[in-house]
Structures are given as structure tokens and as C-alpha cells.
Amino acid sequence: MIELYHVWKQYQxxxxxxxxxxxxxxxxxxxxxxxxxxxxxxxxxxTMYREVVPTEGQIIIGGKNILKxxxxxxxxxxxxxxxxxQDFRLLFHRRVFDNVAVALQVIGAPxxxxxxxxxxxxxxxxxxxxxxxxxxxxxxxxxxxxxIARAVVNNPRILLADEPTGNLDPKLxxxxxxxxxxxxxxxxxxxxxxxxxxxxRQFGDRILFLHEGKLLRKDAA
Amino acid sequence: MIIYKAKYFxxxxxxxxxxxxxxxxxxxxxxxxxxxxxxxxxAISNNLRDRADDLSKNLVIVFYLQKSLPAAEQDLIEQQVxxxxxxxxxxxxxxxxxxxxxxxxxxxxKDILMNLQTNPFPASIEATLKDPRTPYDQTLxxxxxxxxxxxxxxxxxxxxxxxxxxxxxxxxxxVGFFLGGILILASFIIISNVIKLNVFARKSExxxxxxxxxxxxxxRIPFLLEGISLGMAGSLLSLFLLLIITKxxxxxxxxxxxxxxxxISFRYLSFSQVISMVxxxxxxxxxGSLSSLSRFLxx
Numbered sequence: 410m411i412e413l414y415h416v417w418k419q420y421q422x423x424x425x426x427x428x429x430x431x432x433x434x435x436x437x438x439x440x441x442x443x444x445x446x447x448x449x450x451x452x453x454x455x456t457m458y459r460e461v462v463p464t465e466g467q468i469i470i471g472g473k474n475i476l477k478x479x480x481x482x483x484x485x486x487x488x489x490x491x492x493x494x495q496d497f498r499l500l501f502h503r504r505v506f507d508n509v510a511v512a513l514q515v516i517g518a519p520x521x522x523x524x525x526x527x528x529x530x531x532x533x534x535x536x537x538x539x540x541x542x543x544x545x546x547x548x549x550x551x552x553x554x555x556x557i558a559r560a561v562v563n564n565p566r567i568l569l570a571d572e573p574t575g576n577l578d579p580k581l582x583x584x585x586x587x588x589x590x591x592x593x594x595x596x597x598x599x600x601x602x603x604x605x606x607x608x609x610r611q612f613g614d615r616i617l618f619l620h621e622g623k624l625l626r627k628d629a630a
Numbered sequence: 631m632i633i634y635k636a637k638y639f640x641x642x643x644x645x646x647x648x649x650x651x652x653x654x655x656x657x658x659x660x661x662x663x664x665x666x667x668x669x670x671x672x673a674i675s676n677n678l679r680d681r682a683d684d685l686s687k688n689l690v691i692v693f694y695l696q697k698s699l700p701a702a703e704q705d706l707i708e709q710q711v712x713x714x715x716x717x718x719x720x721x722x723x724x725x726x727x728x729x730x731x732x733x734x735x736x737x738x739x740k741d742i743l744m745n746l747q748t749n750p751f752p753a754s755i756e757a758t759l760k761d762p763r764t765p766y767d768q769t770l771x772x773x774x775x776x777x778x779x780x781x782x783x784x785x786x787x788x789x790x791x792x793x794x795x796x797x798x799x800x801x802x803x804x805v806g807f808f809l810g811g812i813l814i815l816a817s818f819i820i821i822s823n824v825i826k827l828n829v830f831a832r833k834s835e836x837x838x839x840x841x842x843x844x845x846x847x848x849x850r851i852p853f854l855l856e857g858i859s860l861g862m863a864g865s866l867l868s869l870f871l872l873l874i875i876t877k878x879x880x881x882x883x884x885x886x887x888x889x890x891x892x893x894i895s896f897r898y899l900s901f902s903q904v905i906s907m908v909x910x911x912x913x914x915x916x917x918g919s920l921s922s923l924s925r926f927l928x929x
Contacts, residue, residue, distance in 0.1 A: 458841070481846060488843035498838055502649070515844040517635040559842070 410436050411457060411567065411598065416466030418452055418622070426452045427463065428622040434600060434615075436566075439593040441609050442602045444619035450602040453619065454571050457600070458490055459483055471566070488516060491560025491597075495572035497552045499544040499559075505531065506540050509559045516563070530562040531555075534588060550581040554588065561592055568592060570601045574608065586612050635848070642852040643859060650828060654860060657820045661864025661914070662871070664813030665907055669872040669899060671806020677897040678799035685788050685795065689759040691769070693776060694752050694784040697725075703781045704753065710779070711757050716772055718760040725751045752783065814914055817864065821857050821918025828853065829927050836927070850927065854919045861915025865907045873898060 411434040418427040427449045434440050442450045455461035456468060459475050468475050475486055500508050509527045518526070531537040534554035536547075544552055553573060560568055570589065574582035586601070586608050593599045603609065609616055618625045647654055693711065695704060704722075712720045723731075728751035733740055759769065773785050829836070839849050876898045899907065 460841075484840075484843040484845045487841060492841050498834065498841075500835055500838065511838065512842040514635075514638050515839060515842055515848055517632070517638075519634050520637075563842075 410434065410469075410471065411600075412467075412469040413453075413456070414467045414469075416453075416456060416463045416468065418449070418456065418461060419464045425622045427456070430466070430619075430622075430624045432617060432624060434598060436598055437593070437596050438615060439590065439599045439612075440601070440615040440617060441613050442600060442617045442619060443604055443606075443609055444625075445604065447621075448619040449622040450604075450619055451571050452622075454569050454600065454602050457567075457569055458487055458492060484515075488563065489566050491557075491563070491565040491568040493553070493556050493560045493568070493570040493573045495575035497544075497556045497576075499552060499555060501544050503543075504540070505536060505542050505544065505547070505555055508544060508555055509562050512559050512562050526562050527558075530558040533561065533591070534558045549576055550584065553577060553581075553585055557585070557588055557592075561597070565597060568597050568599045570599070572602055572604075574603060574605060579607065582608060583611065639851050639855055643855040646828060646832075646852060646856055647859060650824075650831070653824055653827065657817075657824045657860055658864050658867065660813075660820050661817040661861060661911065662867040664810060664817045665865040665868035665911060666871055667813055668806050668810030669868055669907060670875070671802050671810065672899055672903060673872060673876060673897055675799045675802040675806065676899065676903075678795050678802060680897055682793075682795040682799060685791055688788075689764075689769075690788050691757045691759070691773060692786040692788075693755045693757070693782050694786070695754060696781050696783045697752050699753070699781045707776075707779055707781050708755055711755055711776065714757070714772055716759055716761075716764055716769060717757045719758040721756045721758075723754045723756060725749045725753055728752075728754065814910075817861070818914050818918045818921075821860055821915050822922040824860070825853055825857055825919045825922040826925075828856065829922065850923050853923055853927070854916060857915035857917075857919025857922075858912045859915065861911035861913070861918070862908055863911075864915075865911025869899070869904060869907060 411432075413430055413432045416427055416430045417425060419425050430449075430453060442453060444450050452461055456463050457470065457475075459468075459478070462476065470486070471489070473486075478486060500511065503511075506527055509530055510523050513523045513526060528537055528540070531540055534557050536551060536554050536558060539547060539551065544555060547555060553576070557573075560570075568589065573589075574585050577585060582605060589599050589601060590612060693707065695707065708720060708722055711717055726749065729743060729749050732751070733743065769787065773787060776782055777785060836849055
């Protein structure tokens with residue numbers, strides 16, 4: 410369960426990127442955060458993996474206040490999460506396999522285990538036939554699927570995606586969100602930031618609407 | 631798990647070294663030259679110290695006798711030397727023997743000696759000391775006592791030479807450490823800058839590692855290993871070049887130096903010096919990387 414209590418964030422005065430945001434996302438939920446550009450969607454998501462530290466408020470994930478975790482222990486929080494970005498953030502000088510394996514290398518997984526898990530993750534996103542290609546040889550849609558494979562290879566309990574369809578055409582966007590839905594069905598909590606109304610209409614179980622840092626709506630779709 | 635991580639670190643380090651090979655090649659050259667300077671002076675210093683040690687082990691006092699000294703008086707002086715408790719062995723060298731020895735050591739001087747009508751060398755008595763550790767003042771007292779003898783014209787004690795060569799050896803070492811120290815400092819700065827460039831070049835990769843749960847140590851270790859590898863490879867290369875120099879120097883330059891060849895030649899480093907050079911290289915690399923990481927890789 411993810412709980413945010415009265416979270417405020419100010420980058421510079423005046424103005425707040427987040428103002429008094431209180432939300433609860435239950436385990437296994439599929440949830441969209443939406444709102445216009447600059448409404449604080451990405452900031453809200455970043456506070457959940459402590460890339461951004463709120464100015465005020467508390468964030469509890471899995472019963473633990475993540476703001477109290479010392480900096481050198483943050484990696485433990487992130488190992489339980491998968492994060493997907495609009496710009497994919499891939500290692501373009503490494504092969505598809507290495508791009509996914511990197512999430513397992515940081516935990517010192519044995520090579521045999523690594524190969525098996527990487528293959529399973531790539532098969533899930535239907536990229537297993539491109540395992541020895543370089544990301545630059547993949548289409549945008551495939552690159553995003555690769556980023557998703559990297560995010561899920563560790564079987565994270567939470568999957569956070571920041572505008573994962575921002576660079577994709579509507580057909581590919583539907584395909585990617587479909588993938589997130591599949592992952593969610595296996596019990597992973599999925600939170601997606603997007604401003605694509607069509608996707609929200611099609612897939613939205615729960616929508617959190619942000620405007621100028623304030624949470625305007627947090628009900629079911 | 632440690633083995634898998636160790637394998638990963640080594641593979642990453644090797645990949646990174648290869649990926650930025652041009653900049654690594656230049657830094658390696660500078661490191662190698664820096665350590666070569668230290669190595670060269672150490673090799674010269676080693677040689678000088680060995681020479682001084684050889685001289686000290688075989689301490690000889692040479693009493694030069696007056697020319698045309700009657701045989702009876704010469705015998706008397708010889709007996710006096712022989713009876714000293716400091717002396718182990720005595721050898722009388724006639725003027726003819728002295729001339730012959732000089733010709734053996736310096737064959738080039740043959741013509742000069744031939745042109746001299748008379749033998750310029752006096753007879754001498756060489757006294758080898760029993761114990762090389764005999765206190766200097768005790769030996770000096772013996773020499774002073776002998777000098778009182780009218781038949782003794784001059785005395786030469788090779789301990790003076792041993793001391794002078796020893797000082798020269800220390801000087802060579804100091805010059806080596808000074809020059810090498812400056813160059814090693816330059817190596818440190820170069821390694822630090824190379825690692826800084828590598829950190830910037832791999833910024834996005836570092837970002838990804840952080841987000842998938844990589845620890846600070848996990849992200850930093852390949853950079854530290856890169857610095858250590860550069861330092862160690864540079865010093866190893868310098869040791870190899872030094873080995874070539876020590877082998878080639880006597881062949882190409884040694885003969886032209888004549889009598890000085892013995893003094894101005896290189897003796898390869900001892901095992902402990904080799905280990906120190908390699909460890910020193912690694913340490914400089916480690917410090918260079920560390921200083922860069924602490925400034926430019928704040929995770």
C-alpha cells in the first residue's frame with residue numbers, strides 16, 4: 410500500500426509543485442495520475458521513489474516511512490519498484506539482454522538465474538527474439554517495451570510509469586498500457602502518469618487528477 | 631553473490647577501459663613516464679649503494695711509501711702494520727706491480743706510461759681490516775700513528791670513498807623521489823580528470839543504475855578499479871621499460887663510459903621495490919579516482 414499524507418513540495422519560491430496531496434493506493438491497484446503539463450504529476454511520482462524529497466508531509470510505502478530511510482539505504486526501496494520513463498532511459502551501447510540484466514546485476518544475481526529471468530521478462534513484452542540486438546535497432550514501441558521488461562524483471566511490488574506513452578502513436582500507446590494491465594493482473598500495483606485522456610477513458614480504474622499541484626479528484630473512474 | 635558482483639565489476643572495468651581507450655592511452659603514457667623517472671633514479675641509486683657496500687665490506691688502508699726507501703725500513707713499516715690488532719691481511723705492492731695493475735685497469739693509458747721514462751708509482755702496503763664495522767676513530771688513530779713514520783708518504787683509506795658513494799646514492803634517490811613525486815602528482819591529477827570525464831560520459835548509465843537499486847559502492851567500484859588499473863598498468867609498463875633500459879644501457883653506452891661504467895650504470899630494482907612501485911601505481915590511481923568520485927559522483 411502507498412500512502413501519502415499532506416505532501417507539499419516547493420522547488421523555488423513562490424509557488425508549490427505539490428500542495429497538500431493526500432492519497433492512498435491499495436496493493437494491486439491500477440491507477441492513473443493525470444493533469445495538465447506542470448500540474449505536478451511527475452513530481453508526485455518522483456516522491457514515491459524518493460527521487461524528490463517533499464518539503465512537508467509523509468510517504469508510507471509497505472508500512473515504512475520512506476522519508477526516514479537514510480540516503481545510503483534508498484536502494485532497498487528502489488529494488489522493490491520498477492520505474493518506466495517517457496524517454497525510456499536505455500543503455501544504447503549495450504544489447505537488449507544487458508539492458509534488462511542491469512536490474513539483476515545490481516543485486517548480484519547469478520548468471521544462470523539472470524538469463525532465465527531476463528528471457529521471461531523479454532518474452533512477456535514480446536521482445537525475446539531481439540535479445541542480442543542493440544536498442545537503437547528497435548522501434549520506439551519496442552524500446553518502451555524493453556524499458557518495461559527492465560522494470561519488471563525483478564518482480565517488483567510497485568510499478569511506476571512517467572508518461573510511458575508520451576513518445577508513442579495511439580495504437581502503440583494502447584498496446585503499452587495493455588502490457589501494464591497484464592502486469593497489474595499478476596498483483597503488481599501500477600501507477601501511471603499520463604495526460605492522454607483516451608487511454609484513461611479506455612483503461613482507467615482509478616484516476617488522480619492534479620491541477621497546479623493540488624489533487625482535485627481521487628475517486629474511481 | 632560476491633563472485634558474480636566481482637565478475638561484473640571486472641567486466642565493467644574492462645569494457646570502460648576499452649570504450650575510452652584513447653584517453654586511457656594518454657593517461658597511461660604519463661603515468662608510465664612518471665614511474666619510469668622514479669625507477670631510473672632508484673636503479674642508479676641501487677647501483678651506487680651496492681658499490682659503496684662492496685667497498686665497505688672490503689675496507690683497505692693503503693700506505694704509500696717514500697720512493698727509494700731502504701728495504702729494511704720498508705720491512706719495519708710492514709711489520710708495524712702486520713702487528714696491528716685491526717689488520718687481517720697485509721700485501722706489499724712494488725712500483726712495478728702498481729704500474730702493471732694500472733695498465734690492466736686502464737689499457738688506454740699504456741702509451742702515456744710508456745712515454746714516462748721512469749715508473750711514477752711508489753711502493754705501497756695494502757692493509758685489509760679484520761672487521762668492516764671497526765669504529766672509524768679507532769682506524770683513524772691507527773692511520774695517524776702510522777703517518778708519524780717518516781717512510782710513509784701518504785695514506786688512502788677507501789672508507790672515504792664508500793661514504794662519498796653512499797651519499798651520492800642517497801642524492802640520486804632523493805632527486806628521483808623529488809622529480810618522480812612531481813610527475814606522480816601530475817599522474818594523480820590526470821587520473822582524476824580521466825575518471826571525471828568518464829563519470830560525465832556515463833551519467834545516464836549511472837542514473838539508470840541508481841533507479842534500479844544500485845548501491846553507491848556498486849556504482850563507484852568500476853570507476854575505482856579503472857583508476858587502480860591505470861595506475862598499476864602504468865607502473866608495470868614503466869618497470870618493463872626499465873628492465874629494457876638496464877639491459878640495453880651497458881651494451882650501447884657502457885663501453886664508452888670507460889671507468890665510470892661501474893658507477894653510472896643501472897641495477898634493476900629489488901623485489902620489494904618492484905612491489906612498492908606497482909602498489910604505488912595502484913594507490914595513486916585509487917586516490918585519483920576517489921578524489922574525482924567524491925567531487926563529481928554524488929549519489
